[in-house]
Amino acid sequence: MANPDLETPEFIERLRAGDRAAFALVVKHYHPRLLGAARTMLQPADAEEAVQDGWIAAHRALPKFEGRSALLTWLTRIVINQARMQLRKGGREVQFDPTEEGAADALAHRFNANGHWQEPPRAWALSGPDALLTRDELQHCLESHITAMPDNQRLALQLRDIQGLDFNDICNIMDVSASNVRVLVHRARARLFEMVDRFQETGEC
Amino acid sequence: MLKCQEVELRADALVDGTPLSRRERLSLNMHLLMCRHCRRYVRQLRALTAHLRHRESPTAHDDQVQAVLDCVHHSKQTTD
Ligand SMILES: [Zn+2]
Numbered sequence: 286m287a288n289p290d291l292e293t294p295e296f297i298e299r300l301r302a303g304d305r306a307a308f309a310l311v312v313k314h315y316h317p318r319l320l321g322a323a324r325t326m327l328q329p330a331d332a333e334e335a336v337q338d339g340w341i342a343a344h345r346a347l348p349k350f351e352g353r354s355a356l357l358t359w360l361t362r363i364v365i366n367q368a369r370m371q372l373r374k375g376g377r378e379v380q381f382d383p384t385e386e387g388a389a390d391a392l393a394h395r396f397n398a399n400g401h402w403q404e405p406p407r408a409w410a411l412s413g414p415d416a417l418l419t420r421d422e423l424q425h426c427l428e429s430h431i432t433a434m435p436d437n438q439r440l441a442l443q444l445r446d447i448q449g450l451d452f453n454d455i456c457n458i459m460d461v462s463a464s465n466v467r468v469l470v471h472r473a474r475a476r477l478f479e480m481v482d483r484f485q486e487t488g489e490c
Numbered sequence: 491m492l493k494c495q496e497v498e499l500r501a502d503a504l505v506d507g508t509p510l511s512r513r514e515r516l517s518l519n520m521h522l523l524m525c526r527h528c529r530r531y532v533r534q535l536r537a538l539t540a541h542l543r544h545r546e547s548p549t550a551h552d553d554q555v556q557a558v559l560d561c562v563h564h565s566k567q568t569t570d
Contacts, residue, residue: 286543286544286547305559308559308562309555312550312555312559313552313555314549316550316555316558317547317550318547337558337561340558340561340562341562341565344562344566345566390499393495396493396494396495399493400493400494400496401493401494401495402494402527405527405530405531406527406530406531406534408530409534409537411537418541427542442542445506446539447542447543447545447547452506452508470502471499471502474502474538474539477542478531478534478535481534482534
């Protein structure tokens with residue numbers, strides 16, 4: 286989620302005026318998230334390079350940043366564009382529309398032919414000291430499932446559920462229609478729901 | 491009446507706060523009133539997305555920040 290301290294008009298004004306400490310603070314807070322977004326498209330070393338090039342481009346463009354979107358959204362768009370350029374250099378074109386590959390809803394098998402739950406969700410332990418979602422093993426399991434998703438689902442999930450961007454901004458960044466972004470986010474969530482549900486049942490990833 | 495599988499496909503709208511037509515909202519709420527499995531699904535999906543959103547996002551190490559700043563500064567010098 287965007288850091289509210291870095292999104293105030295006063296802070297943005299400092300940034301646009303070339304305040305070095307302000308820029309360093311933005312790098313400190315947003316670099317890992319931008320790297321996370323770039324890694325959805327590129328190998329780790331290439332992702333580092335794309336984010337680095339993104340910072341250079343952003344630093345140059347900052348005086349023109351008008352604050353019409355959140356700073357994090359604006360930076361993410363710049364980094365995704367850098368990542369696209371890198372892929373293009375390597376002869377790969379990116380297209381994020383949903384495909385048949387990885388299309389099935391990960392929860393589809395839990396319904397019978399009439400569309401009723403045949404294997405309903407288990408009750409997750411949501412509170413208490415051993416709450417399911419706060420357990421370390423589950424964090425690792427979430428990470429590895431996110432890493433293993435198809436690129437377009439991972440990027441949509443990263444932008445929506447991890448960075449907290451608006452659907453409109455995600456459509457622009459990914460160049461995918463609103464309904465297709467929603468499909469991608471739904472499929473990504475269904476995968477993770479299925480994974481957490483299995484973890485609740487078996488305690489294993 | 492919606493089927494559970496249709497609720498599963500529409501639950502994202504509830505989680506995302508997507509505006510729904512009166513009719514869509516009514517049919518979803520009707521189903522949720524009657525079906526505890528889908529109520530549980532929606533509640534846990536909300537918990538899952540909230541968890542993803544609010545996981546502590548790491549900050550970059552100081553030397554990582556310095557590396558970025560050096561690079562930005564260097565590129566400025568070479569293009570100015
Ligand atoms: Zn139901």
